[in-house]
Amino acid sequence: MSHPQGKELSIAVVGGGISALAAAHRLVELAPRCRLKVFEATGRLGGVISTVHRDGYQIEQSADNFITTVPHAVKLCQQLGLEHQLVETNPQYRRTxxxxxxxxxxxxxxxxxxxxxxxxxxxxxxxxxxxxxxxxxxxxxxxxxxxxxxxxxxxxxxxxxxxxxxxxxxxxxxxxxxxxxxxxxxxxxxxxxxxxxxxxxxxxxxxxxxxxxxxxxxxxxxxARYSMFVTLRDGLTSLVDALAARLPPGSVCLNTEVVGLQRA
Ligand SMILES: Cc1cc2nc3c(=O)[nH]c(=O)nc-3n(C[C@H](O)[C@H](O)[C@H](O)COP(=O)(O)OP(=O)(O)OC[C@H]3O[C@@H](n4cnc5c(N)ncnc54)[C@H](O)[C@@H]3O)c2cc1C
Missing domain, CATH: 1.10.3110.10 (protoporphyrinogen ix oxidase, domain 3)
Structure with missing residues (x-):
C-alpha cells in the first residue's frame, strides 16, 4: 500500500475495539512505514471486550468465545502466537x-x-x-x-x-x-x-x-453449536493485548474522542 505521490501514508483508525485493533494490525502489515494513529475515546482498549479476574474467577464482561467456522479469528490468534492458548468448550457443559x-x-x-x-x-x-x-x-x-x-x-x-x-x-x-x-x-x-x-x-x-x-x-x-466455538485460556482481553503490543510504539491515543475527520 503506497501513497500515489510516494508520500508517507497517514492513517487514522477510529476506536480501539477489537475491529479497529485488527484493522490497525493489518494496516501495519500491509504498509509498515505508514504513520498510524489509533484514537480511542475511553481510557482503555478492547471496546466491549473486557476480561476481569476476581476472587479466583475469570469473568468475561461481553464476548466469551468466537466461532471457528469463519477462519479469521483463529488465523489472527495463530499470527499473534496465541494458538496454544485456544481452548474449546467443555462437552460436559454444552447446554443453555x-x-x-x-x-x-x-x-x-x-x-x-x-x-x-x-x-x-x-x-x-x-x-x-x-x-x-x-x-x-x-x-x-x-x-x-x-x-x-x-x-x-x-x-x-x-x-x-x-x-x-x-x-x-x-x-x-x-x-x-x-x-x-x-x-x-x-x-x-x-x-x-x-x-x-x-x-x-x-x-x-x-x-x-x-x-x-x-x-x-x-x-x-x-x-448454539458450542463445539464450533473457542476462546483464549486467559480471556479475550489477551487478544486485545496481543494486538496492541504489535502496533508501533506511540500509535495508540487513549481518552481521545474523534469528533471529525479532515484529509491531511
Ligand atoms: C454482551 C455481549 C456478548 C457478546 N458475546 C460475543 C461472543 O461470545 N462471541 C462473539 O464473537 N461476539 C460476541 N459479542 C459481539 C462482539 O463482542 C462485538 O461484536 C465486538 O467486540 C465489537 O467490537 P468492535 O471493535 O466492532 O466495537 P466495540 O467493542 O464497541 O469498540 C468500539 C470502540 O470504539 C470507541 N469509539 C467509538 N466512537 C469513537 C470515537 N468517535 N472516537 C474514538 N473512539 C470511539 C469506543 O469507545 C470503543 O472502545 C458480544 C457482544 C456483547 C455486547
Missing part, C-alpha cells in the same frame, strides 16, 4: 438455560439455535404450553417459502415454529448470542443456513433430523 416464571429451565436437548433435532425433549419441556408444542410439531407440514426475499429472524421463526417457540426458546437464545433485536436481524444475513434447510428439506424439523443422522454425537447439546 432460559428463565421462565422465575426459574431456570434447560433448553430441550437437541434444540439448536432455531430448530429441534429431537422431538421428545420438545414434547416434555415445561417451557412450552401444550398448544405451543402442537404448533411447533406442525412445522413439519408448514409449506416452505419458495421466493428469495429476506425476512427478519423473528418472522422466520414465527412462520415456521410459532410465536411461543419464538418468544420462549429462540428469542432469549439468539438475541443474547447476537446482542441484537430479532425483529431487526435479517435471516439471510445472520443464519442463512436455516432458510437453506427450509428450501432443501421443506421443513426445519426434517432438515435437523437429517443432520442428526449425520452427527449423532451432538444430539444432547442445546442452544
Amino acid at each position: 438455560f432460559v428463565v421462565r416464571q422465575g426459574r431456570l429451565h434447560k433448553l430441550p436437548d437437541g434444540f439448536l439455535m432455531m430448530a429441534p433435532t429431537r422431538l421428545w425433549p420438545l414434547a416434555v419441556t415445561p417451557i412450552l404450553s401444550p398448544l405451543g408444542k402442537l404448533r411447533a410439531a406442525l412445522e413439519y407440514f408448514v409449506p416452505p417459502r419458495r421466493d428469495d426475499a429476506d425476512e427478519s429472524m423473528a418472522a422466520f421463526v414465527r412462520r415456521r415454529l410459532g410465536g411461543e417457540v419464538f418468544q420462549r426458546l429462540v428469542e432469549p437464545l439468539v438475541s443474547a448470542v447476537y446482542a441484537a433485536d430479532m425483529e431487526k436481524l435479517s435471516v439471510l444475513a445472520t443464519l442463512p443456513r436455516f432458510r437453506e434447510m427450509e428450501c432443501r428439506y421443506g421443513s426445519l424439523i426434517r432438515a435437523m433430523r437429517a443432520q442428526r443422522r449425520l452427527h449423532p454425537q451432538t444430539t444432547h447439546e442445546s442452544g
